[in-house]
């Protein structure tokens with residue numbers, strides 16, 4: 260607990276205010292924020308002066324000067340974190356960051372690439388974009404003296420790819436968008452990312468405390484009543500589990516388990532059905548769907564199967580001519596056809612559940 264006390268002392272010295280909350284280690288969630296007194300909706304729980312943020316403007320000049328002018332804030336903050344010395348001004352903050360092992364094991368970008376084949380399609384697509392960004396940023400760092408110090412500099416060990424990956428993922432999982440000041444709004448959106456002390460310890464839930472900001476401060480306010488010891492969360496956004504896994508290294512469980520159980524369920528979750536549906540389509544059906552722009556990108560969420568899925572399933576139930584007519588007229592073909600489509604989908608989903616279970620077994624057998 261000493262590290263948290265040190266962090267709070269350090270943060271309060273800089274004007275951060277905590278009201279009725281404190282950091283706490285939580286099983287399976289690293290550190291989180293819990294209530295230390297009963298809280299009610301609307302209570303101010305955290306206030307962070309913007310002067311404490313790590314931003315594009317606070318990155319050390321020698322780091323900025325060593326990198327191309329268009330280097331993104333993500334890359335710069337990661338470089339600075341990777342270069343922070345144990346006695347840096349940020350050391351009480353750095354001391355409570357997740358360990359290298361926990362970051363490397365939870366974030367797909369850092370996994371053994373053989374595991375990437377097991378990611379669902381949308382997670383893999385996000386990962387490919389992330390890989391491209393990381394590769395670009397690491398290539399830029401490799402051109403700097405930080406990755407290959409001169410022979411004369413024997414005091415600074417070079418940043419390795421693993422050091423940089425760890426720091427880059429810390430930034431990826433812990434930044435907030437700061438858009439409240441005119442200066443911040445002038446920057447491109449990807450350069451409005453900031454690190455904020457203490458606020459970066461809030462975990463995510465589907466519904467969470469309100470985060471607001473002005474040019475002067477970030478403010479977090481209780482969204483509902485909390486009892487002593489309850490975890491107090493914020494909502495990182497309306498993200499499905501594929502996004503949460505790739506960007507943050509966790510998924511929300513299917514069934515809630517918090518004090519407010521419903522809040523722990525991912526109401527924005529959805530699953531891509533391409534691997535369930537595409538194998539059921541023959542070449543002629545695929546060609547028809549392709550021609551009309553309906554091949555792939557099939558999605559189901561907690562309440563609905565998407566329109567593309569409905570259209571694709573109908574191609575398996577009616578003649579090509581009938582299907583063309585339904586698509587052209589935007590018709591669903593009536594109740595009997597809908598029942599047939601529902602039965603077909605159910606069968607495909609059952610088969611797909613078996614495929615998924617098989618993949619889980621395969622991974623568990625290997626790792």
Ligand SMILES: C[S@@+](CC[C@H](N)C(=O)[O-])C[C@H]1O[C@@H](n2cnc3c(N)ncnc32)[C@H](O)[C@@H]1O
Nearest residue numbers: 288289290357432433459460461462463507509
């Ligand atoms: C902004 S940090 C929150 C503080 C973090 N738990 C820590 O130990 O420092 C975001 C990270 O917290 C973890 N996290 C956040 N919400 C979570 C949740 N609902 N369940 C599990 N892990 C969560 C993930 O590792 C995520 O990348």
